[in-house]
Amino acid sequence: MVLINGESRAFIEIADRGFQYGDGLFETIEVRNGQAVFLKQHLQRLGLGCQRLRIPVPDAQTLTFEVNGLCRQMQGTQAVLKIIVTRGSGGRGYRQPDTVQPTRVLSLHPYPDYPKNYAEQGIVARFCSSRLGLNPGLAGIKHLNRLEQVMARAEWDDPGIQEGLMLDINGQVIEGTMSNLFYAKNHRLYTAALTHSGVAGVMRGLVMQFAAEQGSPVIEHSFTREELLSADEIFVCNSIIGLWPVRQIENTHFPVGAISQRLQSRLHQFSHDDK
């Protein structure tokens, strides 16, 4: 099921700047019991991304109406809702048209069949050799320029490995191909500062909020692969998987720790209470 600017269509003009230049943004949202989970947070981030890319922010009421309409059809099934907003068509080359009419695409997808033990017993990760580039101007934004992630995800097809961890070109660990990454060491929780690369995920934001509420605010900093491997516990998160402990990175093993479990249960509670 796909809605393009409110109409049921599955095709987009090739002139759309999303296709021509990756000139747009996206959100990937869990749909549960006919509702978009953390919709408020996703629309907020989408709005901030639009502002940074100077794309007119889609009307929140229209978007919410369309999202709710689509999600209602998914009553009883878990699903994934993807929202793409582009700068629309037109302009000359890279130059945008004088009046930008954004394109919004909403599409529903099957929920991935991840085994339940990923969340309970943890996953196996590897380091990717594809690196994240550095660009403060675009860092943090969930934009449509995703070749780096595509190249990294193409590095392995072993189904025993669930995520690839990406370093930036300076060798600092940033995130997973599809997730943000946290680690705990000596009872403190750390994640990468996304000043030069990376995507500031909605789930990352919630984890940081919960950790602060629990009295241990997350420290955003730069860290190497060696620092990560010396962690007491590690987890990755995104809006679809929630929070997965990492039990193994290449040959190093990690326990499913108390901090990960506490955040996981807070997340579970919050997403059921208070969307």
Add this chain to the structure above:
Amino acid sequence: MVLINGESRAFIEIADRGFQYGDGLFETIEVRNGQAVFLKQHLQRLGLGCQRLRIPVPDAQTLTFEVNGLCRQMQGTQAVLKIIVTRGSGGRGYRQPDTVQPTRVLSLHPYPDYPKNYAEQGIVARFCSSRLGLNPGLAGIKHLNRLEQVMARAEWDDPGIQEGLMLDINGQVIEGTMSNLFYAKNHRLYTAALTHSGVAGVMRGLVMQFAAEQGSPVIEHSFTREELLSADEIFVCNSIIGLWPVRQIENTHFPVGAISQRLQSRLHQFSHDDK
């Protein structure tokens, strides 16, 4: 006029990875007298780009047949042919499908109405504040992740400025938003080394080839804004504009120099003789 995988259509599936992730490449080609100019060089670069992104290279015979068919319709008019090749549809998230079936999109566009004096008397350029990120893995490739150029081109709308020059995040000058950049100083010709960012243009390649044939090989190196402003002459080039001398960057003026003119006439001769 648009051909998608050989069929006359103007719409693309939203599932296409070109739209979802900018997972593809493009070429922009001048069409003159019903023929694609420098087609051999463009198809060669497209093939190299596909190899670097591990997208199956489109069959050259099919592509050439389609290009020639479209261009024949443009007999008597100058036009622009754009070729986009994407990794096609499918896969799960960033992961590509087991069997990739690339999408190829050929489209014809009006030739831009640039005044003739841009080539003869030179253009005015400015420095953009949007920077090019650093990523050796993607540097040089004409891929579809073009947000940096879009953001840079959105910085000005003064019609008296024809090009914006982009620095990388370290402050090295790299290229124009839509062109490559060369400068001459003390009878030597320089351009940016595209090891960490930038697009290795077909016209850039030809300029380097011609300069070498004329006995003054181009030096690829890193240079700052100050070094550029101390140049004897400057020009930008791409496949549509050919070669434009730069007569002014912000408040600094430059002559239309002998090296630029010699390369311009070699280019003119070559493109008429020996496509």
